[in-house]
Amino acid sequence: MIGTHGEAITVQRRTLGEPDVDGEQTETVTETMVEGCGVQPVMDMGQALFEQTVIVPRWKVIGPYGQYLSTLIDGNSRILWRDKAYKPTGPVQDYRTADRLGDHSEFYMLEEGR
Numbered sequence: 001m002i003g004t005h006g007e008a009i010t011v012q013r014r015t016l017g018e019p020d021v022d023g024e025q026t027e028t029v030t031e032t033m034v035e036g037c038g039v040q041p042v043m044d045m046g047q048a049l050f051e052q053t054v055i056v057p058r059w060k061v062i063g064p065y066g067q068y069l070s071t072l073i074d075g076n077s078r079i080l081w082r083d084k085a086y087k088p089t090g091p092v093q094d095y096r097t098a099d100r101l102g103d104h105s106e107f108y109m110l111e112e113g114r
Contacts, residue, residue: 005064008035010080011072032072036064039081042108058089059109068094069105078112085112 010033017026042058061079063069070092073079079086086109094105 004038005036005062007037007039007081008033009037009039009061010034011069012078012080013072013074014076014078034063034067034069034072036067038062056110059086061107061109063105065102065104066100067105068092068103069107070094073107079109081109086110087112 010031013030013032015028015030017028019025038061040060040062042060043055059081073088073092075088077088079088089108089110092105092107094103096103
């Protein structure tokens with residue numbers, strides 16, 4: 001897909017299971033590729049820290065039309081995009097239009113380690 005919705009993201013979702021024989025909680029990671037996304041940079045002017053403004057680069061992800069991402073992405077999700085890992089910075093917002101033609105999801109993400 002080309003244009004503003006020409007990006008693909010991979011969503012890694014962790015599911016915690018029962019503890020193993022050593023008492024360690026098991027974890028399963030599933031990966032789902034989502035094609036047809038729009039990813040746009042968003043600059044967030046953070047708190048002033050010692051008279052310097054902290055700028056935090058975030059990314060706004062607009063999901064493909066007709067697909068809701070709130071069932072796929074949660075607080076434990078990890079987003080892979082262009083060889084970097086990101087974390088969602090809040091809940092996914094699903095938008096439903098009256099004619100259903102503009103239905104989509106949006107969320108913000110921040111690069112891991114920032």
